[in-house]
Amino acid sequence: MRLPSLLAVALLSAALLLLGASPASAHPMPHSVVLLDVHETSVTAELELPLSDFVRASGIEVTAATVAAQQDALRSYLIAYIRPATTGGAAWTVRVGDLSVTDAEQTSTGTYQELVASATLTPPAGGDLRHFIFRYDVVVHQVVTHTVLVSVRQDWAAGQVGSDAVQVGTIQIDSRTMTVPPLTVNLEHGSTWSGFLAMAELGGNHILAGTDHLLFLLILLLPAPLLATAGRWRGLIGPRAAAGRIGRTTLAFTIGHSAALALSAFTHLDVPAWPVESFIAVSILVGAIHAIRPIFPGREATVAGLFGLGHGLAFSFTLAEMQLSTGRLALSLLGFNLGIEIVQVVLVALALPALIVLTRSRIGPAFRLIGAALTGIAATGWLADRLGFPNPLARAADSAGAHPAPMLLALTVTSLAALAWTCLDRRRSSPGTAALLTTTWSR
């Protein structure tokens, strides 16, 4: 796992988002974009074609209103100019799927309209998917000043599963000969192992960046060392019992979200996102209330398992977007879940000492109430946001998740401080002050 680099990327993108993108090196004439997704037996290409040059090149006066009616003409034009071949020269088959016209903007271009098309490129039987000649001159065959940027967006076997596309080449006219040279695509060697690893990394990153999943677990664990009596959190349970409760809750959450993730991925369950996301916000809110006043004392594990189902559905959205074959899906599921589990266990282990010590300390109740209140507020913000009312609360909570490094650091420092404080406290009070210690433990 390359967590440091992941963290750096996450931080950088967050900083860019916050600062707003500045106009970097620009091309005032919009260019075409071809995004390749490399699958197990085929490559899909998403084409983003600036409409003005497309119309000039194809002679098809397409608009958002007429795109449906002109599908046949558009498809036959595209197929004529997308002609991938094996390195030996054998033609691949090309099928053009969905077509639409949308608004777009590139750096310094202002907004313009583009035709978006998806094409499936399939090599002949036994053809090499990772090395091929990409003969492509859509638009460029006629508008000779047009440029096409070709990128690989997803390549599971090479471990490229994130959202950042990697540019593999540019297609443009060779003005000396006035011909369009084909682009030779040579993808680096791919393997099942690198795909699996990349999925684990994606899973780990997912739980780090998605504040809501972690927050749910932590808020459930917050009152774990406490004893509920008569509708209130009063006494304490022993550290061993507390650790057991934490372990059971974490395990139940894992089982819950793993089951839902697997089920939804394999059955290609098409659940809309907003109810699931809202359900997660509710789960956090319930957890926060429980941390203030016990509403399901002793049944934290069950609740974690049940709500975990919802969180698992949310994880499955990431996998669903990738459109993997069944074999790769199974491996992905395993890798993705493993990544989630590893990061989750690390985080819980980091938080555990702080949780136990702080809850038992003098400031314990204040810590628990403030923590629960803040979490409750964040959850309410998320809930409103996901029900269609965007608000600054949700934005603030999301941005906290975009900065996992300081969050982790704070957690570690708090835990270390808590441990140090306990040791110090024990040593200072050990000779003959057992009574004091007992008081501390039982507060």
Add this chain to the structure above:
Amino acid sequence: MKDEKTTRRPWRGVALVAAAVTLLGAGIATANAATVGNKGGDNKTRAVVVKDPTRGAKGINGLVNAADAFVATLTDDQKAEVLLDFTEDNATAWSNLPCGSSCRVGIQLSTLTDDQLTAAKAVLAAATGTGTGTGFDQISDVLAADDNLAAQGSSGGGGTPPSADASAPASDASAPAVDPSASAPTGTPPSGDPGAGGGGGGGYGSGIYFLAFLGTPSATGTWQLHFGGHHLAVNLTYKKGKVAGTTPFFIGVEPTSFIDDDGNTVQALAKQKDAISALVTSLTTTQLTKAKLTESFSDVLLGPDKDGQFPATKEGISVKALSAKQKKLVLDAIKPWVSVADDATTKQLLKIYESELDKTFISYAGTTALDTQGDYVRIDGPGVWIEFVCQNGVVYNNQIHFHTVYRDHTRDYGGEFSF
């Protein structure tokens, strides 16, 4: 403040008189400092740049004097930005894009003091043509147009676009001394800092243009004057006291026409557009058919990073097949671009291009009206290569704007590099 220098091209005579008065007047330094006041610290070195930086010398000697005078105003750090090696990497570091220093070398004009800026402009004025609407005058107008874009972007329109105070150049045959106060186009965007237009990567405004000397300016050695910014790249190469190359010269403009602070209409590329228009509209229907290209263009073919990529086959109609009158129009169409060089060089080059006319081809795409995206004209000879294209506006996106490039098959960068 903007007193006598505000007269513009339409009244060239007035401009000349005003310039002469300025030259004679004792208070030119003060007037000039006030005109180019884009930097706070204008009180320190004001008295330094009063006399003619060319020291009365003509041609290359005058240019080298002006270059030396400019370098003398710089700190050591600034010198390191201006005085660069004449390498292929440095020479080809130009663009038509608003990409600021990320795609260019040289010192950014907005970082210069008033006196330094005046000295820099004097270098450009000494190196480029003295015509109205071409050469230095045209360069000033392109920078002014960029200030207009900056103002459009920062104020969202409404206010009067800031005008660069680009006066007519003060020299011609009868007044050889180039007035160093030939004012700098430094109209400040309303929000303040020129150069602040576009954040880190670049942006618009006359402050975001860059000047460098590649190699040491001298009347004997090989060196290049390298100046440019958005829509402009000037590459003048000198070898043994002569101009060895006036190209690549990229010049474009948006908006193609605007009214400056003083109510004058500025059409920076009018000379080029009118000359090209006169040429293509002179063609008969039969000639047009021959001249028509099968391809379409939404930009010039040989822009930045396309050095040496001339098509092996010349397309269109041979100038040989045209009438004498039309041949004259071809030469007239070439002239505004060649005029980027000093007047003597321009004359020599035009003679060469004239002798090559029979081996020159002209072609076009789109329409000959030069008012629609994709309208495109090319002149391709053994030496000369000129492209003129209309493309949709980027800031004023309901208008078109112009991109043009002038190259030479053998003289780009003085023939110093093989691509």
